Amino acid sequence: MSSRYRCDACGNLTRFNVTVTRRTAEFHHFSVGGDLEVEDQELLSEKIETVQCRWCGAEAAELTAESAL
């Protein structure tokens, strides 16, 4: 389940620049010819660094179930 965001400055709910740090474990499957195919990617941790409004550039706030009402 992913978070939703809202820009309090302009009311934008749909366009954001999100910077995320993800730590993943992957199974790298190489073909005989050396082509890589990444399989079984497992998300170990995920940290949202910044969420910035695409329209006005302000820092956006995470939209909780409470504030969505």
Ligand SMILES: [Zn+2]
């Ligand atoms: Zn905005």
